[in-house]
Amino acid sequence: MPFSVLQAAKAAALDKELMSTCGYSIDQLMELAGLSVAQSVYKSYPPKTNPNCVVLCGPGNNGGDGLVAARHLKLFGYKQLKVYYPRPSKKPLFLNLEKQLAQFKIEVISKDDDQFSELNRELETSDIVIDALFGFSFHAPMRAPFDGVLANMLKAQEKGKKVVAVDIPSGWDVNEGPNNVQVAKYQPDVLISLTAPKPAALKLKKEARHFWGGRFISEDIAKRWGIEIPDYPGVDEVVEVENN
């Protein structure tokens, strides 16, 4: 195994521990997670050659990581940046993340229609698509409108758009990988595993790049949870790891 992995149940339990015993707030963890995502995108597809980017955000915390990442991507120089967020959360933290995006004049598209015409217009003009739809607490099947969002994203990928998945390729089973018909053909070009890779990361295609992010785990925690943290370079919040 090229890297240590964290089963779905363990990932959820560790997340809980980070926000209780360890004293982290979700604001802090999401900020560092979103920053990791943005840094991975920059290292994979720098804005000079790939300035157009659309971030697809789901209704939960994976979507929140995407909202944070969008802000940092703007600050990193991605000029054409849109957020597609069809089921916005009403939680205060998420409303505030949207406020922050407004401040940066980043358009958040929250309306959708059966034809996904808004989404497809954005996908068409993008170089990079960030998949921040669902994370490690997802259970199949994916429901509307997200099944359609994913299907349209995959069509865009076929046309050459690059897909960066946040934590888990959306729709994959966290432990098993792409084990159902909705995602059988889905392989991201880049995966950024947060806190630690989940077993699904072992099912990545060989050509994919794989980053490890979320530099907020102590040696003590890593040891206790059986995570072998790779050496992060310098002050980076991400480290590229070998693919399977």
Added chain:
Amino acid sequence: MPFSVLQAAKAAALDKELMSTCGYSIDQLMELAGLSVAQSVYKSYPPKTNPNCVVLCGPGNNGGDGLVAARHLKLFGYKQLKVYYPRPSKKPLFLNLEKQLAQFKIEVISKDDDQFSELNRELETSDIVIDALFGFSFHAPMRAPFDGVLANMLKAQEKGKKVVAVDIPSGWDVNEGPNNVQVAKYQPDVLISLTAPKPAALKLKKEARHFWGGRFISEDIAKRWGIEIPDYPGVDEVVEVENN
């Protein structure tokens, strides 16, 4: 003027705006500020040659930036890392920042005595001292025990320890610089200005290095507040600016 500056009153008002209209939580801003501080320290005195570091934290938000920075410094590889924090805040965010440090086995020294024996032991074995005592809302004079903390820090600097100041060299007048007897001789080796430099930054000694951090301001805000943000390199949260 080599960089645009923000008067004390304006800095306070902008901080307020960031946490209201802009939707930032203090957790987010402090996380990014502390990360900026840690990155500046790394760029100035990398851990390979300067592994020993003590962070002096005051009772307010400047101290909070120091607590966050300490965690990131540990993650960046500073092995011998202590926090001196004689008047710990009881606010939940600050208690949680201490919890996070405990998780990383970073010792926080909160007791003090008239001789500052604990402090001086740490200063003696340190290569770098982070001054996170007071920020832009400070008004002279500095009271006990912090006047003593500062005096001992200055003695350590005379012996060759490197001092990195967070946002404002503690005790300096935010607009005027080192304009009182307590800090007349205080010049940090490195200053990291957060959000934007304050006028005091123009009083830095020529040999000092000056970083600008807190990459969370939109172009819109910068324009409205008359801040000329320098170009941050790549994914860094800090940028070095020319000294006066």
